[in-house]
């Protein structure tokens with residue numbers, strides 16, 4: 550299908566981009582890698598009059614570490630950069646690994662981490678692991694900037710807290726005492742398929758004691774979901790196989806899956822049980838993978 554006509558705008562600064570978004574309102578759309586936006590335009594699902602490309606905003610690209618803050622990932626960073634980046638591989642390899650589960654190499658070469666989050670698709674792979682690591686979104690708009698916990702970023706399928714004039718600039722994974730984290734996605738093919746369910750867990754272990762636990766479920770609710778009751782099963786306790794199994798069952802009960810073409814609600818609940826147990830075990834035993 551042919552993409553409908555639009556004006557292509559290439560702001561040189563973030564402020565200029567926000568001003569354009571503010572001026573044109575719902576008639577404008579941000580373009581990062583275009584792996585989702587262009588497909589929607591080709592399929593006639595979106596017909597923006599203005600495309601505001603982020604391609605000249607070099608500050609939104611790249612990954613750096615700032616002591617006292619953490620790892621900062623520019624929203625325009627592609628998935629392949631997240632997979633290959635040494636800082637992430639050393640500090641949070643579970644994030645690199647999650648990016649590596651997505652799509653095919655070619656799509657990972659154009660798709661960005663920011664686009665993956667703003668898209669707010671329930672099955673997206675990056676939100677669960679980033680939320681499990683308490684990541685924050687740095688959002689810039691006409692009235693300034695704000696930091697939002699990624700856990701609060703998603704409002705529903707395709708909906709985020711971003712206002713019309715706002716751009717997701719960076720994702721910050723804060724320095725933390727987390728000792729291990731893991732994301733496992735179950736797709737219908739071994740590679741390149743969307744998650745039927747995905748679970749991320751992070752733990753802060755002190756010997757055999759789980760001082761803190763975060764479990765985040767993907768593709769089983771309208772937004773990524775913290776399994777807080779399952780977390781409470783382990784938090785402050787000496788870890789045992791029995792408690793891990795209990796946490797898996799409770800996480801499954803907390804999930805709110807639907808039945809669709811990729812799997813039934815019942816099957817998804819079963820997957821949440823299995824993946825919660827596996828990610829917890831990995832995070833506890835092996836650290837970040």
Ligand SMILES: Cc1cc2nc3c(=O)[nH]c(=O)nc-3n(C[C@H](O)[C@H](O)[C@H](O)COP(=O)(O)OP(=O)(O)OC[C@H]3O[C@@H](n4cnc5c(N)ncnc54)[C@H](O)[C@@H]3O)c2cc1C
Pocket residue numbers: 578579580581582583584585586587588624625650651652653656659660661662663664665666667668672673674675711715716717718741742743744
């Ligand atoms: C074949 C294929 C396979 C895929 N497989 C997977 C998969 O396995 N797992 C998965 O999670 N996803 C998958 N995706 C979805 C998609 O590739 C990713 O979500 C990708 O990260 C989107 O990034 P992008 O830069 O291409 O976004 P774009 O298409 O450029 O933008 C997506 C949306 O986000 C907005 N946007 C982008 N960046 C910003 C920003 N910085 N600030 C404000 N708004 C912004 C755009 O306006 C648009 O609404 C797949 C897509 C394709 C085509």
